[in-house]
Amino acid sequence: MAYVPGYEYDIFISYAHVDNICFPDQEDGWIKQFYQNLNLMLARQFGRMDSVKIWWDTKKLDGSVLFDDSIADGIRKSAIIICLDSPGYNASDYCKQELGTFRDSASADKLGLKVGDQSRILHVLLNNIPHEKWLEPLNGTTGFPFHDAETADDFGETVETTSPKFKAQMRHVKNAVARLLEAMKTRCEAPAKLASQTTKLAADPAQAETADDDAFTIFMSEVPDTLRSPRKRLIAELGKRGYRVKCGIPPPDASDALKAATEEAVAGADLAVNLLDIYPGRELVDQPDLWYPQVQTEICLQSETPQMVWIPSDAEFADIEEGEYRNFLTAVEAGKLVDKQYEFIRGSKSSLAQQIEDYAQQIKDRKPAEMPSDGRMSVLLDTHEKDHLYALDLSRLLVQKQILPFINPQEDDPLKNLEMLGNRMSQVRKLIFLYGNVSKEWVKERVNAALQLIMKNNYPVEDFFIYVAPPHKEDADIGINQRLLKINMIDQSDNPDLNDAAIEEFLKELRMPA
Template sequence: MAITPGYDYDIFISYAHVDNSKFPGQEEGWIQLFFQNLTIMLDKRYGRSGEIKIWWDNRNFDGSVVFDNSIEDGIKKSAIMICLNSPGYIQSDYCRKEVESFKNKAENDNVGLIIDNRSRIVNVLLNNVPFEEWPTELSGTTGFPFHDSKEKDFFGNTLEVNSVEFRKEMQSLRDAIWQLLVQFPKGESTAVTEKQGESSEKTFKIYMGEVADTLRTPRKRIIYELEKKGFDILEGVPPPFDAESHKEKVAEMIAASDLAVHLLDSIPGREIDGDPEFWYSQRQTQITLESEKPQLIWLPSETDISKIEDPSYRTFLEGLESGKVSQKAYEFIRSSKSSIAREIIAYAKQLEAKRKNDFVETEQLKVLLDTHFTDQLHALNLSKMLLENHIQPYINPQEDDPRKNINLLGDRMSQVKKLIFIYGNVSKEWLTERMSAALQLIVTNDYPIEDFYVYMAPPTKNDTDLLINQKFLKVNIVNSSRDVVINKGVLAKFLVDLKAQKL
């Protein structure tokens, strides 16, 4: 199933087969390379391989082939359509029928054609096609220019796949598609009902406790950020305001949540009706401490507890920070208001990953592929091989600066035991710096990484090209750089090593 609820496919790619024609010496056509790049970039954005489903037809048709059932079925079961607009597309009755069929389907399902001012039909321009020649279904869209035309009347050439301009447009397209995917209504059964016998995972629920007036605006912003990430937020207590009813309602909310978050300040906020010795924010924190529910407590980094006037509230905060207020293990964080949303998201994702492991993945080995943009095709091919052998690959986004995306790298490292670095076209200096950053994260955060692997992809390299002197973790070299296609013997040994359990 796709990640979009109610659909078998997240994306349907509609294109003219003439645009996938290969020039002499080419092994793959432009459309196929576009599909591969889009797949990798969305996999990286989602963080896992093979979860985002893209339908595209790679059969070679001529004009005599009718609009067949498999294509019509793919359109009906897809959440988004990407139209690769070109003269070939406009001339194709086949393509026009695809986009017309999708538009009619989308306008009549429960979601509609437009989501938050975004059309579910995405217009990708392979050439500077005049607006008046576009299919009518694309009217109202601006389009993503995958061509080099800078002038209104210049037809332009389709961008080369290995160009900087292509990469920039792919990033813009990825971000737009991702925004569409996450804005789909959660839990809507719009196109295809859930298959009988399949389980659906619960949405991760976060209880946001009451705050002082000084934190109401930051709290609203944090809730907005959490909801954008797909978390369900439980809030709105008080009411009730009286002490006993308030306690019962908070306990009910805590029981229904997967994580409770309490934002505290130097000012405690409103006193409880009928119990003026306590404040709502303080009491809700205490009620959660009495439960076994995971709990995150935050205090502004600039707060000087010693200067708080109320002695009982001062003692309460001192006890929280020292850990003496309860035997329960909880997260106590001091940071700025601008960073607290990231802190909550990172902690929630760790808890969510553990829950998912218990839910469906207890027997499946998970590994993290860390790759630079220039090696993402190698990462895609290796991911497919791992999935075929019942190993779940996660993919980490890359940057030219190997020290960037470190927080995201750490978050994903917390979910796996094996870390694989792809070493193909990227420089050795980038790779070693990236490995050093990962090692520092492991030592600092006690992540459960057991093994480092360096997967050598083409061009040809020797095992001795990479010498790393460190004693904390053994670095395993897997050299498949001499073969364009992954060597079966190398792969078999690699799989045995990955699946071996540490004693």
């Protein structure tokens, strides 16, 4: 399934065969390396190897081969096309047919040839081809130069795939593709969402909730009168953003049903939001020494549902006359009311909707991913850019063996992107750290960072694997001693060619229960 709904493929790569022929000192052609880099960079961007579907034809096509109906069908079912432009591309009738087929198909479909200000045709220039020589469908596109020409008259050579310029331009292409796919996905999903989701506004807007049962559900507890109008606006805003809001449960005069009804409502929510002020709010009718917002917040905080507690940024506890309520707010802010973590915010009413949405997104990212419908195991492959091609091959082999690999993006600093690492760790039970061309210090930092995240957030990770990839390493080259988890060492540093025999033992251990 493609990332963009309604399409079979997200990307069709159109190129001339002559541009993929290897030089004598190369193992892979330039086009194949472009594809491998793009595939892995998008996998890192979206988190898993099969998030974005890319079609690129490996057949050696030339002018004597008829335009294949299956190729034409793949083009029509692709969300975007990337044209790798060169003299060979311009001279190929086959490439011209691919480009023309996509242009005609995209122009006629529901999104059109442009999404906002972005063309669905991405133009990669392997040489400095003058604008007047561009093929007609490429006019108006922004070119991504992958050549070393320094002047307008310089033809330029295609840059090496190991060069800094290649890597920099690949990031630009990846970012453009990601933005375009996100925009297309949003537009494709909007009509279905609009048709399936309606907002039911009761006489009391506090009862508002969206009709989509699959929507992220927020329970909003009772508030003092000073916050009733802000809460009314907040519920309407969250409804517009696609959230299902539950509140007004139970009525303030039903203290005997308060605990059970609140617990039931919170248990069915993905997030509970508690808005408090220095004014305690209404008292319970049959227990006038208790305030309804405080009692319901205390009940909410005892649940397993993630919680957010908000008070105005200018709230001064010293101004609170009721000592019990002042002690309650002080304990909530200090995190001493209950033995659990929750989000506490001092903020403004104007930014509250965005703060709730930001926290909701964190919860969505932390949720364990559902087991794929085909029953595949999910693992996280943590790797450095220096080992990305090996990681790509390993990921493909895992997919073939019915294992779904999530890919973690990483920079030179192993302590960066920890939030992204944590989000993806929450979705798997097994972590694989790839130790190839990076230093052992980098791997140790990553392992330590992962252990800290597990202890802090109680992630469900059961097994650590350090997969030792080429080049060759001595047996005692890396050792990590810790007691929290067993670390499994898989040494494949003398096996540059990935194949079934080389990693059979690794797959066996990977599938074993912790």
